[in-house]
Amino acid sequence: xxxxxxxxxVVAVALVLGFGPLVQAQQPAPPPTWKQGQPPSMxxxxxxxxxxxxxxxxxxxxxxxxxxxxxxxxxxxWASGINNARVMxxxxxxxxxVSSRVAGNVYAVLDKGSTREVKxxxxxxxxxxxxAFKNGTLYIAEISRITKMVGIEDKLDNPPPMDVVYETxxxxxxxxxxxxxxxxxxxLYFNIGAPCNICIPPDTHANISRVNADGTGFEYVAHGxxxxxxxxxxxxxxxxxxxxxxxxxxxxxMPSDRFDVASKKGLHFGFPYCHQGDILxxxxxxGKSCNDYVKPLLKTxxxxxxxxxxxxxxxxxPSEYQNRAFLAQRGSWNxxxxxxxxxxxxxxxxxxxxxxxxxxxxxxxxGDQVWGRPVYTQQMKDGSLLxxxxxxxxxxxxxxxx
Amino acid sequence: MxxxxxxxxxxxEAGRQKSEPCKACHGADGNxxxxxxxxxxxxxxxxxxxxxxxxxxGRRKDPQMTPFAANLTDADMADLAAFYAAQRPxxxxxxxxxxxxxxGQELAQQHHCVSCHxxxxxxxEQIPRLAGQDLAYLVKLLRAFKAQxxxxxxxxxxxxxxxxxxxxxxxxxxxxxxxxxxPSR
Numbered sequence: 001x002x003x004x005x006x007x008x009x010v011v012a013v014a015l016v017l018g019f020g021p022l023v024q025a026q027q028p029a030p031p032p033t034w035k036q037g038q039p040p041s042m043x044x045x046x047x048x049x050x051x052x053x054x055x056x057x058x059x060x061x062x063x064x065x066x067x068x069x070x071x072x073x074x075x076x077x078w079a080s081g082i083n084n085a086r087v088m089x090x091x092x093x094x095x096x097x098v099s100s101r102v103a104g105n106v107y108a109v110l111d112k113g114s115t116r117e118v119k120x121x122x123x124x125x126x127x128x129x130x131x132a133f134k135n136g137t138l139y140i141a142e143i144s145r146i147t148k149m150v151g152i153e154d155k156l157d158n159p160p161p162m163d164v165v166y167e168t169x170x171x172x173x174x175x176x177x178x179x180x181x182x183x184x185x186x187x188l189y190f191n192i193g194a195p196c197n198i199c200i201p202p203d204t205h206a207n208i209s210r211v212n213a214d215g216t217g218f219e220y221v222a223h224g225x226x227x228x229x230x231x232x233x234x235x236x237x238x239x240x241x242x243x244x245x246x247x248x249x250x251x252x253x254m255p256s257d258r259f260d261v262a263s264k265k266g267l268h269f270g271f272p273y274c275h276q277g278d279i280l281x282x283x284x285x286x287g288k289s290c291n292d293y294v295k296p297l298l299k300t301x302x303x304x305x306x307x308x309x310x311x312x313x314x315x316x317x318p319s320e321y322q323n324r325a326f327l328a329q330r331g332s333w334n335x336x337x338x339x340x341x342x343x344x345x346x347x348x349x350x351x352x353x354x355x356x357x358x359x360x361x362x363x364x365x366x367g368d369q370v371w372g373r374p375v376y377t378q379q380m381k382d383g384s385l386l387x388x389x390x391x392x393x394x395x396x397x398x399x400x401x402x
Numbered sequence: 403m404x405x406x407x408x409x410x411x412x413x414x415e416a417g418r419q420k421s422e423p424c425k426a427c428h429g430a431d432g433n434x435x436x437x438x439x440x441x442x443x444x445x446x447x448x449x450x451x452x453x454x455x456x457x458x459x460g461r462r463k464d465p466q467m468t469p470f471a472a473n474l475t476d477a478d479m480a481d482l483a484a485f486y487a488a489q490r491p492x493x494x495x496x497x498x499x500x501x502x503x504x505x506g507q508e509l510a511q512q513h514h515c516v517s518c519h520x521x522x523x524x525x526x527e528q529i530p531r532l533a534g535q536d537l538a539y540l541v542k543l544l545r546a547f548k549a550q551x552x553x554x555x556x557x558x559x560x561x562x563x564x565x566x567x568x569x570x571x572x573x574x575x576x577x578x579x580x581x582x583x584x585p586s587r
Binding site for chain 1: 447448451452455459460461476479480483514517518526527555557558560561
Protein backbone atom coordinates (compact mmCIF):
# COMPACT_ATOMS: atom_id res chain seq x y z
CA UNK A 1 0.00 0.00 0.00
CA UNK A 2 1.36 3.47 -0.73
CA UNK A 3 2.46 5.46 2.28
CA UNK A 4 -0.11 8.17 1.96
CA UNK A 5 -2.96 5.68 2.23
CA UNK A 6 -1.55 4.18 5.38
CA UNK A 7 -1.13 7.57 6.95
CA UNK A 8 -4.67 8.54 6.10
CA UNK A 9 -5.92 5.29 7.52
CA VAL A 10 -4.22 6.02 10.82
CA VAL A 11 -5.65 9.51 10.84
CA ALA A 12 -9.11 8.23 10.09
CA VAL A 13 -9.06 5.54 12.72
CA ALA A 14 -7.56 7.83 15.34
CA LEU A 15 -10.14 10.51 14.69
CA VAL A 16 -13.19 8.34 14.37
CA LEU A 17 -12.54 5.80 17.04
CA GLY A 18 -10.61 7.44 19.84
CA PHE A 19 -11.15 4.88 22.59
CA GLY A 20 -13.53 3.20 20.20
CA PRO A 21 -11.84 -0.09 19.39
CA LEU A 22 -12.23 -1.11 23.00
CA VAL A 23 -15.80 -0.38 23.89
CA GLN A 24 -19.12 0.51 22.38
CA ALA A 25 -21.74 2.47 24.23
CA GLN A 26 -24.44 0.49 26.03
CA GLN A 27 -22.70 -2.88 25.64
CA PRO A 28 -21.43 -4.58 28.79
CA ALA A 29 -17.84 -3.48 29.31
CA PRO A 30 -15.14 -5.89 28.37
CA PRO A 31 -13.05 -6.86 31.36
CA PRO A 32 -10.11 -4.54 32.07
CA THR A 33 -7.35 -4.98 29.50
CA TRP A 34 -5.17 -6.97 31.85
CA LYS A 35 -7.99 -9.41 32.60
CA GLN A 36 -9.06 -10.05 28.99
CA GLY A 37 -8.62 -13.63 27.91
CA GLN A 38 -8.64 -14.95 31.47
CA PRO A 39 -10.31 -18.39 31.44
CA PRO A 40 -13.45 -18.69 33.62
CA SER A 41 -11.64 -21.27 35.75
CA MET A 42 -9.24 -18.53 36.84
CA UNK A 43 -11.88 -15.87 37.55
CA UNK A 44 -10.88 -15.72 41.22
CA UNK A 45 -7.16 -15.57 40.51
CA UNK A 46 -5.49 -12.99 42.72
CA UNK A 47 -2.95 -12.26 39.95
CA UNK A 48 -3.00 -8.60 38.88
CA UNK A 49 -0.38 -6.18 37.58
CA UNK A 50 2.08 -4.98 40.22
CA UNK A 51 1.13 -1.46 41.35
CA UNK A 52 3.60 1.32 40.61
CA UNK A 53 4.59 3.01 43.90
CA UNK A 54 3.77 6.74 43.91
CA UNK A 55 7.26 7.81 44.89
CA UNK A 56 10.88 6.73 44.47
CA UNK A 57 12.70 4.80 47.19
CA UNK A 58 15.22 6.54 49.42
CA UNK A 59 18.86 5.55 48.77
CA UNK A 60 18.94 3.72 52.10
CA UNK A 61 15.98 1.55 51.05
CA UNK A 62 17.70 0.35 47.86
CA UNK A 63 19.71 -2.83 48.54
CA UNK A 64 22.17 -2.52 45.64
CA UNK A 65 24.34 -5.28 47.12
CA UNK A 66 21.57 -7.78 46.25
CA UNK A 67 22.17 -7.26 42.51
CA UNK A 68 24.39 -10.08 41.24
CA UNK A 69 26.61 -9.61 38.17
CA UNK A 70 29.36 -11.78 36.61
CA UNK A 71 32.80 -11.89 38.24
CA UNK A 72 34.85 -8.72 37.71
CA UNK A 73 31.76 -6.52 37.39
CA UNK A 74 30.60 -4.08 40.05
CA UNK A 75 27.20 -2.44 40.65
CA UNK A 76 26.68 0.96 42.27
CA UNK A 77 23.64 3.16 42.86
CA TRP A 78 24.25 5.97 40.35
CA ALA A 79 21.12 8.10 40.87
CA SER A 80 17.94 7.90 42.93
CA GLY A 81 14.82 9.95 43.57
CA ILE A 82 13.72 9.70 39.90
CA ASN A 83 10.07 8.70 40.18
CA ASN A 84 9.20 5.85 37.76
CA ALA A 85 12.54 6.15 35.81
CA ARG A 86 12.27 4.41 32.44
CA VAL A 87 14.04 5.10 29.13
CA MET A 88 17.44 6.85 29.19
CA UNK A 89 18.99 8.75 26.30
CA UNK A 90 22.11 10.95 26.12
CA UNK A 91 22.16 14.57 25.07
CA UNK A 92 25.07 15.75 22.90
CA UNK A 93 26.61 17.48 25.89
CA UNK A 94 26.30 14.66 28.37
CA UNK A 95 22.88 15.29 29.90
CA UNK A 96 21.08 12.03 30.57
CA UNK A 97 17.40 12.42 29.70
CA VAL A 98 15.13 9.97 31.53
CA SER A 99 11.48 9.27 30.81
CA SER A 100 8.71 7.91 33.00
CA ARG A 101 5.37 6.30 32.28
CA VAL A 102 2.56 6.84 34.85
CA ALA A 103 4.52 9.57 36.69
CA GLY A 104 4.08 11.74 33.57
CA ASN A 105 7.53 13.36 33.93
CA VAL A 106 10.66 13.73 31.81
CA TYR A 107 13.89 14.31 33.73
CA ALA A 108 17.34 15.67 32.98
CA VAL A 109 20.09 14.06 35.05
CA LEU A 110 23.39 15.91 35.31
CA ASP A 111 26.49 13.99 36.26
CA LYS A 112 28.35 16.03 38.87
CA GLY A 113 31.18 13.56 39.42
CA SER A 114 30.38 11.92 42.73
CA THR A 115 26.71 13.01 42.73
CA ARG A 116 23.89 13.48 40.28
CA GLU A 117 21.51 16.40 39.98
CA VAL A 118 17.96 15.63 38.81
CA LYS A 119 15.73 18.25 37.16
CA UNK A 120 12.14 17.74 36.01
CA UNK A 121 11.97 19.27 32.50
CA UNK A 122 8.38 18.28 31.70
CA UNK A 123 5.50 17.05 33.84
CA UNK A 124 1.82 16.17 33.61
CA UNK A 125 2.40 14.37 30.28
CA UNK A 126 0.40 11.41 29.00
CA UNK A 127 2.75 8.48 29.68
CA UNK A 128 5.88 9.97 28.08
CA UNK A 129 7.77 6.67 27.92
CA UNK A 130 9.67 7.38 24.69
CA UNK A 131 12.65 9.72 24.59
CA ALA A 132 15.28 10.05 21.84
CA PHE A 133 17.91 12.69 21.15
CA LYS A 134 19.42 14.02 17.92
CA ASN A 135 21.28 17.19 16.90
CA GLY A 136 20.56 19.15 20.05
CA THR A 137 16.87 18.18 20.10
CA LEU A 138 15.01 15.94 22.52
CA TYR A 139 12.08 13.97 21.06
CA ILE A 140 9.34 12.76 23.41
CA ALA A 141 6.66 10.17 22.61
CA GLU A 142 3.44 10.21 24.63
CA ILE A 143 0.37 8.05 23.94
CA SER A 144 -0.77 9.73 20.76
CA ARG A 145 1.87 12.27 19.81
CA ILE A 146 5.56 12.85 19.30
CA THR A 147 6.94 16.27 20.24
CA LYS A 148 10.39 17.85 20.38
CA MET A 149 12.29 20.33 22.51
CA VAL A 150 14.82 22.16 20.38
CA GLY A 151 18.06 23.23 22.05
CA ILE A 152 17.01 21.69 25.35
CA GLU A 153 20.53 21.35 26.78
CA ASP A 154 20.87 25.14 26.81
CA LYS A 155 17.56 25.54 28.63
CA LEU A 156 17.26 22.85 31.27
CA ASP A 157 15.92 25.33 33.83
CA ASN A 158 13.52 26.96 31.42
CA PRO A 159 12.67 24.25 28.89
CA PRO A 160 11.59 25.24 25.38
CA PRO A 161 8.02 24.52 24.18
CA MET A 162 7.15 21.02 23.05
CA ASP A 163 6.73 21.39 19.28
CA VAL A 164 4.58 18.75 17.63
CA VAL A 165 6.40 16.38 15.26
CA TYR A 166 3.63 13.85 14.69
CA GLU A 167 0.25 13.53 16.35
CA THR A 168 -2.03 11.41 14.21
CA UNK A 169 -1.61 8.35 16.40
CA UNK A 170 -4.29 6.21 18.06
CA UNK A 171 -5.37 7.45 21.48
CA UNK A 172 -5.85 4.03 23.09
CA UNK A 173 -4.22 3.87 26.48
CA UNK A 174 -3.74 0.09 26.82
CA UNK A 175 -0.28 -0.63 25.33
CA UNK A 176 -0.41 2.91 23.96
CA UNK A 177 2.83 4.10 25.59
CA UNK A 178 5.76 4.16 23.23
CA UNK A 179 9.39 3.34 22.88
CA UNK A 180 11.08 5.85 20.58
CA UNK A 181 14.48 5.62 18.89
CA UNK A 182 16.38 6.90 15.87
CA UNK A 183 17.30 4.16 13.42
CA UNK A 184 20.52 4.11 11.39
CA UNK A 185 18.42 5.64 8.58
CA UNK A 186 17.75 8.74 10.70
CA UNK A 187 14.05 7.91 11.01
CA LEU A 188 12.12 7.83 14.29
CA TYR A 189 10.86 4.36 15.17
CA PHE A 190 8.08 3.62 17.66
CA ASN A 191 5.53 0.96 18.55
CA ILE A 192 1.75 1.10 18.29
CA GLY A 193 0.72 -1.69 20.67
CA ALA A 194 -2.38 -3.87 20.57
CA PRO A 195 -5.13 -2.07 22.53
CA CYS A 196 -5.94 -5.23 24.47
CA ASN A 197 -4.49 -8.35 26.03
CA ILE A 198 -5.80 -10.44 23.16
CA CYS A 199 -8.08 -9.30 20.32
CA ILE A 200 -8.04 -8.86 16.57
CA PRO A 201 -6.43 -5.43 16.64
CA PRO A 202 -7.44 -2.70 14.20
CA ASP A 203 -5.08 -2.62 11.17
CA THR A 204 -3.47 0.45 12.67
CA HIS A 205 -2.26 -1.36 15.81
CA ALA A 206 0.14 -4.11 16.91
CA ASN A 207 3.12 -2.92 14.90
CA ILE A 208 6.41 -1.08 14.86
CA SER A 209 6.23 2.09 12.74
CA ARG A 210 8.46 4.96 11.69
CA VAL A 211 8.33 8.57 10.53
CA ASN A 212 11.00 10.97 9.29
CA ALA A 213 12.44 13.27 11.95
CA ASP A 214 10.18 16.05 10.65
CA GLY A 215 7.07 13.89 11.06
CA THR A 216 6.53 13.13 7.37
CA GLY A 217 6.57 9.73 5.66
CA PHE A 218 4.75 7.53 8.18
CA GLU A 219 5.09 3.83 7.41
CA TYR A 220 4.76 0.46 9.08
CA VAL A 221 7.93 -1.54 9.63
CA ALA A 222 6.69 -4.73 11.32
CA HIS A 223 3.21 -6.23 11.81
CA GLY A 224 1.74 -8.73 14.28
CA UNK A 225 3.78 -7.30 17.14
CA UNK A 226 1.62 -7.26 20.29
CA UNK A 227 3.67 -4.66 22.11
CA UNK A 228 7.36 -3.93 21.67
CA UNK A 229 8.66 -1.27 24.02
CA UNK A 230 12.34 -1.87 23.38
CA UNK A 231 14.48 -2.17 20.28
CA UNK A 232 17.94 -1.47 18.89
CA UNK A 233 19.90 -1.95 15.67
CA UNK A 234 22.76 -4.42 15.35
CA UNK A 235 26.02 -2.47 15.31
CA UNK A 236 27.32 -4.40 12.25
CA UNK A 237 24.31 -5.62 10.24
CA UNK A 238 22.17 -2.55 11.16
CA UNK A 239 19.13 -4.84 11.38
CA UNK A 240 16.31 -3.98 13.80
CA UNK A 241 16.11 -6.26 16.86
CA UNK A 242 13.17 -5.98 19.23
CA UNK A 243 11.59 -7.48 22.34
CA UNK A 244 7.86 -8.25 22.53
CA UNK A 245 5.52 -8.84 25.45
CA UNK A 246 3.30 -11.89 24.83
CA UNK A 247 -0.35 -12.25 25.82
CA UNK A 248 -1.45 -13.21 29.33
CA UNK A 249 -3.68 -15.91 30.81
CA UNK A 250 -2.58 -18.87 28.70
CA UNK A 251 -0.81 -20.40 31.68
CA UNK A 252 2.25 -20.21 33.91
CA UNK A 253 4.66 -21.24 31.18
CA MET A 254 2.94 -20.06 28.03
CA PRO A 255 3.37 -18.25 25.83
CA SER A 256 6.97 -17.09 25.86
CA ASP A 257 7.90 -13.45 25.33
CA ARG A 258 10.17 -13.01 22.33
CA PHE A 259 13.31 -11.40 20.93
CA ASP A 260 13.17 -10.89 17.18
CA VAL A 261 14.93 -9.47 14.20
CA ALA A 262 13.08 -7.64 11.42
CA SER A 263 15.40 -8.44 8.53
CA LYS A 264 13.20 -6.44 6.19
CA LYS A 265 10.15 -4.22 6.22
CA GLY A 266 6.61 -5.59 6.31
CA LEU A 267 7.04 -8.95 8.05
CA HIS A 268 4.27 -10.35 10.29
CA PHE A 269 5.28 -11.72 13.68
CA GLY A 270 2.09 -13.62 14.48
CA PHE A 271 -0.08 -11.64 16.92
CA PRO A 272 -2.92 -12.36 17.62
CA TYR A 273 -3.03 -15.64 15.68
CA CYS A 274 0.16 -17.41 16.65
CA HIS A 275 2.20 -16.98 19.84
CA GLN A 276 5.92 -17.77 20.34
CA GLY A 277 6.09 -19.11 16.77
CA ASP A 278 4.43 -22.43 17.57
CA ILE A 279 1.17 -22.04 19.55
CA LEU A 280 -2.04 -21.04 17.83
CA UNK A 281 -4.22 -18.77 19.93
CA UNK A 282 -7.13 -20.84 21.33
CA UNK A 283 -9.63 -18.22 20.12
CA UNK A 284 -8.06 -16.31 17.23
CA UNK A 285 -5.76 -19.00 15.88
CA UNK A 286 -8.54 -21.15 14.38
CA GLY A 287 -7.82 -21.85 10.73
CA LYS A 288 -4.39 -20.20 10.91
CA SER A 289 -0.92 -21.70 10.65
CA CYS A 290 2.13 -20.63 12.62
CA ASN A 291 4.20 -21.23 9.49
CA ASP A 292 2.68 -18.11 7.96
CA TYR A 293 4.43 -15.87 10.47
CA VAL A 294 8.00 -15.11 11.44
CA LYS A 295 9.26 -17.40 14.23
CA PRO A 296 11.00 -15.83 17.21
CA LEU A 297 14.76 -15.51 17.08
CA LEU A 298 14.66 -16.37 20.79
CA LYS A 299 11.95 -17.34 23.25
CA THR A 300 12.91 -15.20 26.21
CA UNK A 301 10.60 -16.85 28.75
CA UNK A 302 6.93 -16.70 29.80
CA UNK A 303 5.70 -13.40 31.28
CA UNK A 304 9.25 -12.04 31.74
CA UNK A 305 8.14 -8.65 30.33
CA UNK A 306 11.12 -7.80 28.13
CA UNK A 307 11.53 -4.05 27.77
CA UNK A 308 15.00 -2.62 27.03
CA UNK A 309 17.13 -3.95 24.16
CA UNK A 310 20.66 -2.61 23.71
CA UNK A 311 23.70 -3.90 21.83
CA UNK A 312 26.97 -3.39 23.68
CA UNK A 313 29.57 -1.38 21.75
CA UNK A 314 31.64 0.06 24.60
CA UNK A 315 35.29 -0.55 25.42
CA UNK A 316 35.11 -1.19 29.17
CA UNK A 317 33.67 -4.72 29.27
CA PRO A 318 35.72 -7.80 28.14
CA SER A 319 36.00 -8.16 24.36
CA GLU A 320 33.48 -11.02 24.18
CA TYR A 321 30.81 -8.50 25.21
CA GLN A 322 31.11 -6.64 21.91
CA ASN A 323 27.78 -6.69 20.05
CA ARG A 324 26.02 -8.70 22.74
CA ALA A 325 22.44 -7.60 23.37
CA PHE A 326 21.31 -6.66 26.88
CA LEU A 327 17.64 -7.41 27.48
CA ALA A 328 16.06 -5.74 30.51
CA GLN A 329 13.13 -7.79 31.82
CA ARG A 330 10.81 -5.91 34.14
CA GLY A 331 9.25 -9.08 35.52
CA SER A 332 6.01 -11.01 35.61
CA TRP A 333 2.65 -10.48 37.24
CA ASN A 334 0.60 -13.13 35.41
CA UNK A 335 2.42 -16.05 36.99
CA UNK A 336 2.25 -17.44 40.53
CA UNK A 337 6.01 -18.13 40.50
CA UNK A 338 7.49 -14.75 39.66
CA UNK A 339 10.04 -14.64 36.83
CA UNK A 340 12.11 -11.91 35.15
CA UNK A 341 13.22 -8.89 37.21
CA UNK A 342 16.68 -9.19 35.63
CA UNK A 343 18.91 -8.11 32.78
CA UNK A 344 19.73 -10.97 30.41
CA UNK A 345 22.30 -11.03 27.64
CA UNK A 346 22.18 -12.59 24.20
CA UNK A 347 25.26 -13.59 22.23
CA UNK A 348 24.62 -13.98 18.51
CA UNK A 349 26.65 -16.34 16.32
CA UNK A 350 28.18 -15.46 12.97
CA UNK A 351 24.96 -16.35 11.13
CA UNK A 352 22.80 -14.22 13.40
CA UNK A 353 21.45 -17.17 15.42
CA UNK A 354 21.44 -17.18 19.21
CA UNK A 355 24.59 -18.77 20.61
CA UNK A 356 23.94 -17.99 24.26
CA UNK A 357 21.19 -16.52 26.46
CA UNK A 358 22.29 -15.95 30.04
CA UNK A 359 21.76 -13.63 33.02
CA UNK A 360 23.84 -10.48 33.30
CA UNK A 361 22.28 -8.82 36.36
CA UNK A 362 19.67 -10.25 38.73
CA UNK A 363 18.52 -9.98 42.35
CA UNK A 364 15.64 -7.50 42.23
CA UNK A 365 13.43 -10.51 43.02
CA UNK A 366 14.20 -12.09 46.40
CA GLY A 367 12.06 -15.20 46.95
CA ASP A 368 8.59 -13.88 46.17
CA GLN A 369 9.45 -10.29 47.07
CA VAL A 370 10.14 -7.64 44.44
CA TRP A 371 12.14 -4.59 45.51
CA GLY A 372 12.91 -3.20 42.05
CA ARG A 373 12.22 -3.68 38.35
CA PRO A 374 15.01 -3.21 35.78
CA VAL A 375 13.37 -1.73 32.73
CA TYR A 376 15.94 -0.17 30.35
CA THR A 377 19.73 0.02 29.96
CA GLN A 378 21.97 2.71 28.51
CA GLN A 379 25.73 2.63 27.94
CA MET A 380 27.87 5.43 29.27
CA LYS A 381 30.69 6.98 27.26
CA ASP A 382 33.27 5.07 29.30
CA GLY A 383 31.58 1.76 28.39
CA SER A 384 29.89 1.14 31.74
CA LEU A 385 26.19 0.28 31.67
CA LEU A 386 23.35 2.15 33.34
CA UNK A 387 20.21 0.23 34.35
CA UNK A 388 16.97 2.12 35.12
CA UNK A 389 14.59 0.73 37.75
CA UNK A 390 11.10 2.22 37.44
CA UNK A 391 9.84 0.62 40.66
CA UNK A 392 12.55 2.02 42.95
CA UNK A 393 12.95 5.21 40.89
CA UNK A 394 16.69 4.63 40.61
CA UNK A 395 19.54 4.16 38.13
CA UNK A 396 22.42 1.74 38.75
CA UNK A 397 25.83 1.73 37.07
CA UNK A 398 27.57 -1.54 36.21
CA UNK A 399 31.31 -1.24 35.62
CA UNK A 400 34.12 -3.72 34.94
CA UNK A 401 37.62 -3.76 36.26
CA UNK A 402 40.35 -5.59 34.38
CA MET B 403 23.40 10.56 45.16
CA UNK B 404 20.72 12.47 43.32
CA UNK B 405 19.97 15.81 44.86
CA UNK B 406 16.25 15.69 44.10
CA UNK B 407 13.47 14.13 46.16
CA UNK B 408 15.20 12.50 49.11
CA UNK B 409 12.50 9.90 49.75
CA UNK B 410 12.08 8.59 53.30
CA UNK B 411 9.65 6.59 55.40
CA UNK B 412 6.25 8.27 55.83
CA UNK B 413 5.51 9.90 59.18
CA UNK B 414 1.95 9.50 60.47
CA GLU B 415 2.18 12.21 63.12
CA ALA B 416 3.65 14.66 60.61
CA GLY B 417 0.78 13.70 58.33
CA ARG B 418 -1.75 14.64 61.02
CA GLN B 419 -0.17 18.08 61.36
CA LYS B 420 0.04 18.60 57.61
CA SER B 421 -3.66 17.70 57.32
CA GLU B 422 -4.67 20.87 59.28
CA PRO B 423 -5.51 22.87 56.10
CA CYS B 424 -7.47 19.91 54.68
CA LYS B 425 -9.84 19.56 57.67
CA ALA B 426 -12.26 22.24 56.56
CA CYS B 427 -13.30 20.19 53.56
CA HIS B 428 -12.24 16.58 54.21
CA GLY B 429 -12.97 16.44 57.99
CA ALA B 430 -10.53 16.14 60.90
CA ASP B 431 -10.18 12.38 60.50
CA GLY B 432 -10.61 12.28 56.73
CA ASN B 433 -14.37 11.71 56.93
CA UNK B 434 -15.89 14.58 54.99
CA UNK B 435 -19.45 15.80 55.37
CA UNK B 436 -19.80 18.20 52.42
CA UNK B 437 -21.69 16.58 49.53
CA UNK B 438 -19.43 16.34 46.49
CA UNK B 439 -16.25 16.27 48.58
CA UNK B 440 -14.67 12.84 49.01
CA UNK B 441 -13.76 11.17 52.28
CA UNK B 442 -10.10 10.19 52.44
CA UNK B 443 -10.18 7.97 55.56
CA UNK B 444 -9.08 4.40 54.95
CA UNK B 445 -8.00 5.00 51.36
CA UNK B 446 -4.96 2.98 50.26
CA UNK B 447 -1.67 4.88 50.67
CA UNK B 448 -0.72 4.60 47.00
CA UNK B 449 -4.10 5.94 45.89
CA UNK B 450 -4.04 9.14 47.96
CA UNK B 451 -0.40 9.81 47.11
CA UNK B 452 -0.93 9.38 43.36
CA UNK B 453 -4.02 11.62 43.37
CA UNK B 454 -2.05 14.39 45.09
CA UNK B 455 0.73 14.07 42.50
CA UNK B 456 -1.87 14.38 39.73
CA UNK B 457 -3.39 17.52 41.31
CA UNK B 458 0.08 19.05 41.70
CA UNK B 459 1.07 18.24 38.11
CA GLY B 460 -2.25 19.53 36.72
CA ARG B 461 -3.28 16.16 35.33
CA ARG B 462 -6.29 16.25 37.66
CA LYS B 463 -8.01 19.59 38.16
CA ASP B 464 -10.51 20.98 40.66
CA PRO B 465 -10.92 24.66 41.56
CA GLN B 466 -11.24 23.90 45.29
CA MET B 467 -8.65 21.17 45.59
CA THR B 468 -5.87 22.20 43.20
CA PRO B 469 -4.49 25.09 45.31
CA PHE B 470 -4.05 22.77 48.31
CA ALA B 471 -1.89 20.32 46.39
CA ALA B 472 0.14 22.89 44.45
CA ASN B 473 2.87 23.31 47.06
CA LEU B 474 3.01 19.87 48.63
CA THR B 475 6.39 18.10 48.51
CA ASP B 476 6.74 14.37 47.85
CA ALA B 477 7.40 13.86 51.55
CA ASP B 478 4.25 15.82 52.50
CA MET B 479 2.22 13.61 50.19
CA ALA B 480 3.66 10.43 51.67
CA ASP B 481 2.89 11.63 55.22
CA LEU B 482 -0.64 12.74 54.34
CA ALA B 483 -1.37 9.47 52.52
CA ALA B 484 -0.15 7.45 55.50
CA PHE B 485 -2.21 9.54 57.91
CA TYR B 486 -5.46 9.18 55.96
CA ALA B 487 -4.93 5.46 55.34
CA ALA B 488 -4.78 4.95 59.10
CA GLN B 489 -8.11 6.70 59.81
CA ARG B 490 -11.30 4.68 60.23
CA PRO B 491 -13.80 5.41 57.46
CA UNK B 492 -17.42 6.05 58.44
CA UNK B 493 -20.36 5.81 56.03
CA UNK B 494 -21.53 9.02 54.38
CA UNK B 495 -25.20 9.80 54.96
CA UNK B 496 -27.09 9.14 51.75
CA UNK B 497 -30.66 8.61 50.72
CA UNK B 498 -30.41 5.60 48.48
CA UNK B 499 -33.08 3.96 46.44
CA UNK B 500 -33.27 0.13 46.81
CA UNK B 501 -34.14 -0.66 43.17
CA UNK B 502 -31.18 1.48 42.04
CA UNK B 503 -28.94 -0.25 44.57
CA UNK B 504 -29.97 -3.65 43.23
CA UNK B 505 -29.42 -2.58 39.63
CA GLY B 506 -26.05 -1.08 40.60
CA GLN B 507 -24.92 -4.29 42.23
CA GLU B 508 -25.61 -6.15 39.00
CA LEU B 509 -23.79 -3.55 36.93
CA ALA B 510 -20.74 -3.68 39.20
CA GLN B 511 -20.43 -7.41 38.41
CA GLN B 512 -21.21 -7.06 34.73
CA HIS B 513 -18.67 -4.25 34.25
CA HIS B 514 -15.89 -5.90 36.24
CA CYS B 515 -15.67 -3.08 38.76
CA VAL B 516 -14.72 -5.64 41.41
CA SER B 517 -11.75 -6.95 39.38
CA CYS B 518 -9.88 -3.75 40.07
CA HIS B 519 -11.63 -2.25 43.09
CA UNK B 520 -11.70 -5.66 44.82
CA UNK B 521 -14.68 -7.52 46.29
CA UNK B 522 -16.69 -5.18 48.49
CA UNK B 523 -15.15 -2.31 46.48
CA UNK B 524 -12.72 -1.65 49.33
CA UNK B 525 -9.81 -0.60 47.10
CA UNK B 526 -6.23 -1.78 46.88
CA GLU B 527 -2.91 0.00 46.33
CA GLN B 528 -3.47 2.66 43.61
CA ILE B 529 -7.18 1.81 43.32
CA PRO B 530 -9.64 3.65 45.60
CA ARG B 531 -12.20 2.42 48.07
CA LEU B 532 -15.64 3.20 46.65
CA ALA B 533 -17.70 1.53 49.39
CA GLY B 534 -19.51 4.08 51.53
CA GLN B 535 -18.09 7.07 49.60
CA ASP B 536 -20.23 10.19 49.11
CA LEU B 537 -23.02 9.63 46.58
CA ALA B 538 -22.76 13.01 44.86
CA TYR B 539 -18.99 12.67 44.54
CA LEU B 540 -19.24 9.18 43.02
CA VAL B 541 -21.69 10.45 40.41
CA LYS B 542 -19.47 13.46 39.65
CA LEU B 543 -16.36 11.30 39.15
CA LEU B 544 -18.06 8.65 37.04
CA ARG B 545 -19.40 11.35 34.74
CA ALA B 546 -15.92 12.84 34.48
CA PHE B 547 -14.32 9.47 33.63
CA LYS B 548 -17.02 8.88 31.04
CA ALA B 549 -16.35 12.32 29.54
CA GLN B 550 -12.61 11.50 29.55
CA UNK B 551 -11.84 14.59 31.61
CA UNK B 552 -10.89 12.92 34.91
CA UNK B 553 -7.25 12.45 33.96
CA UNK B 554 -6.58 9.06 35.47
CA UNK B 555 -3.26 7.42 36.11
CA UNK B 556 -3.01 4.83 33.38
CA UNK B 557 -6.29 5.08 31.50
CA UNK B 558 -7.83 1.97 33.02
CA UNK B 559 -10.67 3.78 34.80
CA UNK B 560 -11.49 6.00 31.81
CA UNK B 561 -11.74 2.87 29.68
CA UNK B 562 -13.97 1.17 32.27
CA UNK B 563 -16.41 4.11 32.34
CA UNK B 564 -16.94 4.42 28.59
CA UNK B 565 -19.91 2.04 28.28
CA UNK B 566 -21.82 3.51 31.25
CA UNK B 567 -25.05 5.39 30.58
CA UNK B 568 -26.25 8.17 32.89
CA UNK B 569 -28.71 5.68 34.38
CA UNK B 570 -25.91 3.16 34.97
CA UNK B 571 -23.89 5.85 36.71
CA UNK B 572 -26.79 6.66 39.06
CA UNK B 573 -27.42 3.00 39.82
CA UNK B 574 -23.76 2.25 40.46
CA UNK B 575 -23.37 5.29 42.71
CA UNK B 576 -26.40 4.26 44.78
CA UNK B 577 -24.95 0.78 45.18
CA UNK B 578 -21.46 1.97 46.11
CA UNK B 579 -22.80 4.50 48.62
CA UNK B 580 -24.64 1.76 50.54
CA UNK B 581 -21.70 -0.61 50.92
CA UNK B 582 -19.96 -0.64 54.32
CA UNK B 583 -16.78 1.48 54.14
CA UNK B 584 -14.36 -1.22 55.22
CA PRO B 585 -10.81 0.12 55.02
CA SER B 586 -8.73 -1.54 52.33
CA ARG B 587 -6.66 -4.39 53.82
